[in-house]
Amino acid sequence: MSIWRSYPRSLKVLLLAMLVNSTGMAFLWPLHTIYITQGMGKTLSEAGFVLMLHSGAEIIGSFLGGYLYDRIRGKRTLLLAVLTSASLIFIISIGLSWPIYILSMVLLGLGIGTIFPPIYALAGVVWKEGGIKSFNLIYLVLNFGVAVGTSLGGIVAQFSFRYVFWVNGLTYLLFIFIVWFALDEREPVYEATVKEDAALTPKKEVRHTKQSFHSLFILCLGFMFCWVTYIQWQTSISNYMHQLGFPLSAYSALWTINGLLILLGQPLIQWFMARLKRPVKWQLLSGVIFFILTFALLSHSQSYGGFITGMVIMTIGEILIFPAVPAIADRLAPLNRRGMYQGLVSGAANVGRTIGPFLGGLLYDGFGPLVLLYSCIFICGFALICFGTYQRLQYTQKEISTVKVHK
Structure with missing residues (x-):
């Protein structure tokens, strides 16, 4: 309290x-x-x-x-x-x-x-x-x-x-x-300052905005790849479990586990990440690695215990990635474009949720579940590249510093 x-x-x-x-x-x-x-x-x-x-x-x-x-x-x-x-x-x-x-x-x-x-x-x-x-x-x-x-x-x-x-x-x-x-949404107090700074140093301001936007684009691309793979749990993997003979109640129980882990484990995981005092980029990279481990496990296990373990691993990755991306976008955003940057983040997630089921269905129906799972690992590799390189486009070393994490 x-x-x-x-x-x-x-x-x-x-x-x-x-x-x-x-x-x-x-x-x-x-x-x-x-x-x-x-x-x-x-x-x-x-x-x-x-x-x-x-x-x-x-x-x-x-x-x-x-x-x-x-x-x-x-x-x-x-x-x-x-x-x-x-x-x-x-x-x-x-x-x-x-x-x-x-x-x-x-x-x-x-x-x-x-x-x-x-x-x-x-x-x-x-x-x-x-x-x-x-x-x-x-x-x-x-x-x-x-x-x-x-x-x-x-x-x-x-x-x-x-x-x-x-x-x-x-x-x-x-x-x-x-x-x-x-x-209570207070009126912005930065608009005059932004205009004044732009008048004094227009080239620097434009360059800063351009570099931040390029970094955001790479970040959102990685976020989209993550959602393409994550959404398979709600679409193709449910069909895979049904094909293996698991009842609908067994599949629903996985999402109960997901919800409980998020509610109980998220504060603990974020506390642990704060204690490590590592740049938020490493939080993103760790999350993608958990995604990769999930699909690697599912490609080698058809037991219900394997699906439970996979959901636990995937949820940890979700906790690491999903809140961090909008936080980084807020850090990257120029003062008068915060909405646009968050719109791009939400748009990237929606793109992943839109094309993910279609792509997963094509791979599942055309080549089988194993090819789908290996493809998810491959797609996560692209997310790993994006999250590992988005900061390189920043303007100064100060601007590529981590999102501030408080204990």
């Missing part, structure tokens, strides 16, 4: 809003396919097509969210995105014809994608001295909300899919209430 009291009020509000949002979203996103196939009577391929469009719209929404943050600030961007998402959820709940449903899902993806860049941009603003700790807390709360939402969503869906949409919509309205009345 004393640790909670030490956090800035605006960060607490942001964490509460993120908890509400992630819980509401987790009510619905695992059930989209079931709703389309069972509730609307469509085929699995049709459901996959709609979800692909939805994910593609989230990519665009990520860039839009970052752009709007830099133009109209985070609070207004969040209110606009969440109000749009809530309206679409309630519209979908009334029952729509197939073409209108597809359009609504695309617009919903656009709204949902717009939410996350301002969340992460604000996390770097409301507690600047916290360094990476703000992003660790956002990541922890996000996963806690997902664990709660997914467990409750299935229960509610047993009564009616409409209730699931309503609960999701109500959480969006609660999110709006929290952000509107409780989030």
Whole structure:
């Protein structure tokens, strides 16, 4: 409780809003396919097509969210995105014809994608001295909300899919209430300084921005590769386990382990990384190595114990990578482009989540699970290269220093 009291009020509000949002979203996103196939009577391929469009719209929404943050600030961007998402959820709940449903899902993806860049941009603003700790807390709360939402969503869906949409919509309205009345976003105080510095040393300012953007691009490329492999756990690996004869309950238990490890192990792992006092680049590299070990293990083991061990190893890698990337982006971002940089990070994750299932399906169906697993190791190698080299494009040695990690 004393640790909670030490956090800035605006960060607490942001964490509460993120908890509400992630819980509401987790009510619905695992059930989209079931709703389309069972509730609307469509085929699995049709459901996959709609979800692909939805994910593609989230990519665009990520860039839009970052752009709007830099133009109209985070609070207004969040209110606009969440109000749009809530309206679409309630519209979908009334029952729509197939073409209108597809359009609504695309617009919903656009709204949902717009939410996350301002969340992460604000996390770097409301507690600047916290360094990476703000992003660790956002990541922890996000996963806690997902664990709660997914467990409750299935229960509610047993009564009616409409209730699931309503609960999701109500959480969006609660999110709006929290952000509107409780989030205190101070006006930026750096704009005049930035303009003045640019007038004094325009070439240096432009060069710094260009080098930081190039570093961010390499970082995001590595992040995308990580997501391409990570998403296989939710798609191809589930089919692989079914092919081996494991029941759905055995697969679901792996995600329970994942959630518990994140909630219980994330603070411990981050404390350990802080004690090591190593540059955050080594945290990223370590995380990718854990990813590689996971797929290497699965390629040589078909036992359920192997899948449990693989999930444990993968979760450790996830804890090391996923909060660190937006924290580094916040460190790289020029003062007036924080939103754009977080938009690119969110966009990279969405690209990985979009192309990962398609690529995994092609490899699995065409060549089998072993080729898919070896390909994931190969893809992780590209992530390793990206994370190992992104800092080389920085302008000065001071600018390539690690994200500040506090004990």
